[in-house]
Amino acid sequence: MTEAMEDQQPVDASPGRGLNRLLASTGVSIAGQGMVLAAVPLLAARLTSDPFQVSLTVAATYAAWLVVGLPAGALVDRWPRRITMVVADLSRAVIVGALAVAILTGVAQLWILVTSVFLLGVAGCFFDPAAQAALPLVVGRDQQRLATANGRIWSLDLLGRSLIGPPLGAALFALGASIPFFGNAVAFLVSAGLLVGLGQMAPATHAVAHPPVLRSAREGLRYLVRHGELRRLTIGMATFNFIYNVAFSTLVLFARDRLHVPEAWFGALLAASAAGGIVSGYLVPKLRRQFTARSIYAAGLLVQGCGWLLVFVAPNGWFAGISLALVGAASMAVTVLGGTARQRLTPDALLGRVSATTRVAGIGAAALGAIVGGLIADAQGLSGNLLTASVLAGASALLLVLRFGATPRGAGYESLDGPG
Template sequence: MTEQRTDRVALPGAFHRIWAASAVSSLGDGVYYSALPLLALTLTRDSTVFGIMEAVTLLPWLLFGLIGGALVDRWDRRRTMVAVDLCRCALLVAAAVAVAAGLLDIAVLIAIGFLLGIGGVLFDTASTAYVPELLGRGTQDLHRANSRLQAAQRACGGFIGPPVGSLLFALGRTVPFVADAASFLFSSLTIRTLPATPRKAAKPKTLILKDAWAGASYLIHHRLLLGLSLRPAVGNFAFAGTGAVLALYAHETLHLGTAGYGVFLTTEAVGGLAGTLAAGWLGARLGTGGALTLTAGVEAAALLGIGGSPNAYLAGIGLAALGAAMGATMTLGPSVRQAIVPDELMGRVTAASRLTAMSAGPVGALFGGWLGHAAGLRAPFLTGAGILVLMTALAARLTSNRRIDAALAEAARTRQEPDPVATPTTTTETATTTETATEAATETATTAV
């Protein structure tokens, strides 16, 4: 628990520009994702089509995630974010023109969603890699920065954006798309004012697949990073399984109507915002490893509480607790990764981590839907709680304070800089294991690059 630091320094003004760009872009995303199904309803009533539209949101990460990470590590990250947002702006303007001209059909709408998803892969990976370039590798600063970014995304994209999108759609079918395009234009212009990063040294040209594999190999050989990726993968399996039956569970077991279900879902968003804001505080007092173990236990208890609740009020409390634990986890885990991954591999390791975390979701959804049909609607929640208990043990072992401190110290030595936040507190065996794994992964990555 040696990560705590007392010299609290204000985040630089450049970060506040990233923060503003993220908030406005998230607001536009909330508007778009609220208006998209409303527009689709004017084109089709086929539920299968809506299922395809939902699946398309995952395909860019599954098909393009590793390649996107390799490209981000080859390109200037600030320029990548600017170019991607300008392309997304142009794409949405074209969509608005097509809607106004009556030329938009469901196939084109799905294609637009897929292209926007590819843009999201590149932008999210580049922004995650750019933040430690701007702030340095101190975990406390990264906790604070990621907490604010996550809070802005949840508040603007989850609370404000969807109702605004519905309102704008009522004013005109093209209005939400123009508004989202304007948010991307604002984001690109704001990011363009950020400090330029040092030009990367030219490297021998290699196959893009080799570059992508270097990031995946580094992740696989680094036990801490692998643990930080397996944690959300296991969690997403359980969460997707419960999400598959949540609407039915709320309607048939908790006896919630349409309005009540909307309020029920809002409790998770409220909890998520609170957890995001509290993540840095938890990390400073318990250590990042201790905080991650705590949030894993809270997630397990929350699913158990939701699945065993006799009424909607207790289930809502459980859902809020689940959102809080998830919000804190999504802030703490990436901060550690940003602090220890070498800059030249940051985009690829980030993409490999996201791909690992997301890949279990579709399988979990299928399993949860089958289990709810076979054993009752409470079964996915109770089974998910059991899975998350195992995840708590995994977090305690693979992402402990001792292991995180050792990785931070090793990363600082590798960069030949003073260790900003931690001194090694591991046993000789643990430190040696971590160092050996890191050296092996670095050698593999260097050979591949």
């Protein structure tokens, strides 16, 4: 495989009905996941007050990618993407529904919560690469259309995961701990129903004999490692995720014990990051014309570091919410930009594997960050990991600028459309 893609033609696909179904499925599914995003740490905090044990619930989602992420990507590249997404949604509905029953009947323990979160992550290992690989088949590979579609999808992701879902999930959790989990199960079922109407969207190599799964996974890994721009973007994304979770892993305890945020309002604190993220999702397709991807990664790291530092010095939950809005804006910028570049630079036959490999790197870094954050909080208190994340973010931004440079589009942004 070479880095160039001169012989790959853009997919001639309509952005209409298929994109609308993807957007509707994303909105419903993510709103349900957003409820659980607030409910999981709240439930963990009820089950234990140990910061490290609470951080395990954050790490469990990401740990799934380390176990099955690479082979899942290889399988996605040989399975019809619609069927893969539907089966993954149905599996997640069963898993989170079973957890809700355990909570309702009073048998839920921390290990059951961690196991359920891990299994949800396993299903996501199949859904997420399939969804990423399906998008260019729906809207084509034109960079502007891809950036716009990614911006809409990730804005919906933040809207549901941070703005609508968490406040609703926290409020429902206060009424009954099992309610947000039952709600998420219903959301996955609705999402699967919406996806049924999509075409099969089989990968380009569906009629070709496939090598063994592990060999196929290694092919995707080799392509990413040898592609300069994809490799650098992956390093930037992994660094961003690691630092983010160093701070976020025990945020629920910091909000409760230091900011004195009630359980029912923890979701509102998370929702603050969505406001910055949604604005960022609108601006990123415009910003990409002005700066390189690496410039925005450097700026994103710097903004993230400032955000966590402000959370540390926040006198109350309101000020912390404004600070988290900065973190959300930075996260959205690097997510949209990285996803668009990856879809543009990767052949369709490899897109599932490259997406999965990138997620393994990013989510593996996030899992490690969550564990490190828990250990730091155990050793230094709940403020220690926030300060550590701030310092690491600033240092990483400086290193990224010094190592790769941060130049205007005219001086090198075109590398996103060609060899790295």
